[in-house]
Amino acid sequence: MSTTPRVAMVAGETSGDLLAGLLLDGLQAQWPGLVGQGIGGPQMARRGFEPWWASERLAVHGYSWEVLRRLREILGIRKQLRARLLADKPDVFIGVDAPDFNLGLEADLRAAGIKTVHFVCPSIWAWRAKRVEKIRRAADHVLCIFPFEPELLARHGIAATYVGHPLANVIPLVPDRAAARAQLGLAPGDEALAILPGSRSAEIQYIAPPFFKAAALIKQARPAIKMIVPAVPALHDRIVQVARECGVEQALTVVPGQSHTVLAACDCTLIASGTATLEAALFKRPMVIGYHMHPISWRLMRRKQLQPWVGLPNILCGDFVVPELIQDAATPQALCGAVLQWLRAGTERPEALEALERRFTALHHELQRDTSRLAADAIQKILAV
Incomplete structure (x- = not known):
């Protein structure tokens, strides 16, 4: 395409906004002056x-009443967006993650002749x-962030490209811990725990809690620990x-944003399962992964789980390289005990x-x-095409 394409995008939540921002960097390098439209965040x-x-309008958590409470609003947004895109068709629609919102929308747009791309393969290898x-039905092409995904999709007749994980380029292979600690006002001998309970x-x-x-x-x-x-x-x-x-x-010291600085600086992190756990792995930090949700949501999710791991670092390494304490196992006592084990490991x-650190460095290269x-x-x- 010689002219700058019209691009529509939808990114849900903080992690999707980050990924979409990095994708826009590449698109704008290819087509200077390109401006996307749709649903997005600050990045x-x-x-x-x-x-x-x-993008925060799409942020939901769980599967039961939590989603139903927001369902009318979210479906209303999707209906309005679909009508707007069908009335004034873009050259390509890119759905960034948020599969529950994007896949149905992509299917409708693709049926109307609009090229569709899904960025971040849904975790069909983990559940659902x-x-x-x-x-x-939905995607002309899938951009995959994990190396094993294109072959898996090809078995089902879905075109895909492995593009690597954007965060692996954003996060330095050897993070500057000293600079991060200085930025947070930590003294050289301070022991620091990063606590990341989620972004929704x-x-x-x-x-x-x-x-x-x-x-x-x-x-x-x-x-003496700094949290x-x-x-x-x-x-x-x-x-x-x-x-x-x-x-x-x-x-606790609560700071606005700065999750990468905090992860670079900490000795250990207590962290909610999600993209942030991969960020912690790329910062080569020991972690304790925890998660808790509404009991009905948990029962539904567990029924569809295909692997023994929940946290991305464990899934990608194929082993319990860091502890996971999920749902009823995520008690304050158990979380505390797992964190203290990592902190004591330093000595x-x-x-x-x-x-x-070697395991996470190899993952970073991959x-x-x-x-x-x-x-x-x-x-x-x-x-x-």
Whole structure:
């Protein structure tokens, strides 16, 4: 395509916004002046993206009443967006993650002759394998962030390209821990725990309380420890409120954003399952993965789970390289105990930390590709057909 294409995009939640922003870098290098439109967040807006709705409007958690409570609003947004795109067709629609929202929309747009790309293969290898049929109907092409995914999709007749994981290029292979610690005001000898209870309001509701109660126990065991919570700005006040309710408001330092700085600086992280766990792995940090959701949501999810692991670092390594404490196992006592084991390893078992760092470094190399360029090249070929 010689002229700059018209691109529509939808990214849901914080992680999707980050991935979409990096994709826009590649598209704009290919087509200077390209401006996307649709649903996005601040990372996309920084690249000139025109958001018709904010990506946070799509952020939901779980499967039961939590989603149903927001369903009318979300379906209304999708209906309006579909009508707008069908009335004024873009050259390509790119759905970034958010498969529950994007795949149905992509199928309708593709049926109307619009090229469709799905960025981030839904985790059919981990759960909900039947979703592969929906992907086949929805996407002309899938941009995969994990190396084993294109072959899996090819078995089902779905065209795909491995583009690497964008975060593997954003996060340095050897992070500057000293600079990150100085930026946070940590002294050279300070022991620091990063606490990341999630980036969605429902995650703060279900995950922050056991995390913060575990933090209180950790503080009792190691009074000098510094505990830092990088908060999504929109959830800052809610996080502070939960910390107050758990009696740890004074023990925690809540900072706006800066999750990468906090992960680079910490000695260990207590972290909610999700993309952030991969970020922690790329920063080569020992971690304890925890997660908790509404009981009905948990029963539905567990029924569809295909692998023994939940956390991305464990899934990608094919082993329990870091502990996972999920649902009923995510008690404050258990979370505290797992964190203290990592903290003690620094003096008692340094070889365990060294082995983990080697494992995560190998993973970093495997995921490191020129993602922006590879994704833009794949989209250019789709448009040329």
